[in-house]
Amino acid sequence: MPETARILIIDDDRAFRVGTGALLADEGYEVDAAPSGDAGLDMLRGGEFDMVLLDLRMEGRTGLSVLEELRQAGNDVPVLMLTGFATVDSAVAALKLGADDYLTKPCDNALLRSKIKAILARREPVLGVGASRIVGTGTRMREVKRAIARVAPTESTVLLRGATGTGKELIARALHEESPRRGRPYVAVNCSALAEGLLESELFGHARGAFTGAVQERKGMFEEANHGTVFLDEIGDVSPGMQAKLLRVLQEREVVRVGTARPVQVDVRVVAATHRDLEAMVEEGTFRKDLYFRLKVFQIRVPELKDRPEDVPALAGAALARWNERVEPSRRITGLSEDAVAVMQAYDWPGNVRELMTAIEYACIVCEGGRILAHHLPEEVREGAAAGVGAPAGGSANGDARRAEARAPEPARRYVAPGADAEREAILHALEEADGNRTKAAAALGMGRTTLWQKLKEYGI
Known part of the structure; x- marks a missing residue:
């Protein structure tokens, strides 16, 4: 359940x-x-x-x-x-x-x-080990997993929609590994990272002498992935000319190497992804309508992290596990404090899962072993959480409570600041007594958490 x-x-x-x-x-x-x-x-x-x-x-x-x-x-x-x-x-x-x-x-x-x-x-979707790396138990990610379970066993083209950093490539790989093609090649290409001429050569291959530097014949990614899966990331960034060539692959199941006129038959399953509004691009005439319909046979919309804060603890745990696999035992991280989790769930994560993974790696470096506390997190995460920037309205009951705590108004009693040196010492003592838990330290000091964060930044703690 x-x-x-x-x-x-x-x-x-x-x-x-x-x-x-x-x-x-x-x-x-x-x-x-x-x-x-x-x-x-x-x-x-x-x-x-x-x-x-x-x-x-x-x-x-x-x-x-x-x-x-x-x-x-x-x-x-x-x-x-x-x-x-x-x-x-x-x-x-x-x-x-x-x-x-x-x-x-x-x-x-x-x-x-x-x-x-x-x-x-x-x-509940029945998925194998191919989808085990997809982290998330909230409603939105369960729907993604259901979609994977439905479409992976088919030969249908899949279009992944979602913002940058949401994990579309991970889902593309899961679609391949949950499909009958799992034992065959999986090839991924970022269409926005290559110039048009180079992208054409990478995808379709080229003949010897087709262009300067083409000293020998070369297969393209579609041929290399024959009987497997090709993942075309950022499909919305390809040129109109390349769109026509991709349409031919989907319609005719064949490619033509650069510098030749001879078609080569290929058997590939195509998964594409984009963060762009393809419908608007079709209306503007910048994306082919026929290619759009060929790609959107089955769509999966990947939610942004701000819309699934209930998954933040699990994602952070996965990032910690990855860190612990790569470092010496003395630098391994034992977990995150409740305060750190509350901060992370109150943050907007404009960079989505990719930003969270980077933030956890930063915190692991700063922490140098033991447990990650809130002040180990990157400054932009702490400041964004303190300001309630883009704090999501959805999520679990626990997530809602933690976000409410992170943005709660200061206590009714008025906090009277002592001298700067004495205040700094008092804050350090309270943090030590609270084992780094800023919520408990703020309560002991009689100030709100936002005020405490500001004081920590002011005193360089």
């Missing part, structure tokens, strides 16, 4: 919505509710849910109508149908439309809890 599954209750009975919502919240679920079928569909279009409790008979749109529209739209969110008017026909109709199970009202609480757990458990 997911750690913080998000459940939507669609029911026109207010007492049921409130009572069942409270019951599920006590079980640790994130619960939303809608009073009608239309309202529920609007919520499902606007957000991601791990499961829906759907009343069969409601005023206006019925539960069966809601379920039918969901499935026709390709939304496979698990649905548990609920009704006080149980009939065999309605149960069969719901199951035929794609409901996962059926329960009559009034619901036995123990039975409801067990059915929810069972449905969530069997809907």
Whole structure:
């Protein structure tokens, strides 16, 4: 069962919505509710849910109508149908439309809890070791993993959408390693890192004498990856001429080496990625519409780190494990303090996962072994967290509490600063007594955490 599954209750009975919502919240679920079928569909279009409790008979749109529209739209969110008017026909109709199970009202609480757990458990994606490096248990990353599980076994082209640094290349490799092509070559190329002429040669190969320096015939990446996977990163940055050549590969399954006219057949699965708005580029005429549709057979949207703060501790732990594998035992890091985690979850991470990994490596160097405390983190992370820059609204209950703590106003009692030398000594003493925990040190000093951070910077602590 997911750690913080998000459940939507669609029911026109207010007492049921409130009572069942409270019951599920006590079980640790994130619960939303809608009073009608239309309202529920609007919520499902606007957000991601791990499961829906759907009343069969409601005023206006019925539960069966809601379920039918969901499935026709390709939304496979698990649905548990609920009704006080149980009939065999309605149960069969719901199951035929794609409901996962059926329960009559009034619901036995123990039975409801067990059915929810069972449905969530069997809907979790089954992935192999190829996807084990993808870190994240929140709702958004579970949806990414479900998408990988659905499309990896197919031959379909996949387009990864998301900001720079979100881990698109890791997902591309997982798609390859979870596919039937896993034993064949995987080749990745950053399309924005090479000039057009060089990119063409790298992808398609060249004949001897095709250009200055081409002293011998050379296969391109598509030929090298024959029967495997080619990952085209930053596909939105390629020129119109290169777009036409890539379209030919996707349509005809053949490449033409630079300096020749002879096509070479290739069998490759293409995964592409971009941070650009391809739809806008198509409208502007800077990206070919036919190539766009060839690429977007199946899309996976990779969330930014600011939208999944619940995954920050796990990502930081993965970065620490990587550091510990590379250093002497004396420099290994034992973990992060709660204060450091709170700071990291309050920060915006404009550079996404890549920035987090860099920040952890910096902290490991500064820490020199032991446990990472908040003041070991890079200055921009600490200052951004203190200012509440871009602090995300979503996330787990624990993440919300930590972010609230990081941005909490100063205590009602007024902090009166002593002389500078005495103040510095008092801060050092409080930090020592609190074992580096700035939240505890700030409380002992009678000041807010933001004030403490400012004082630490002022005194160079």
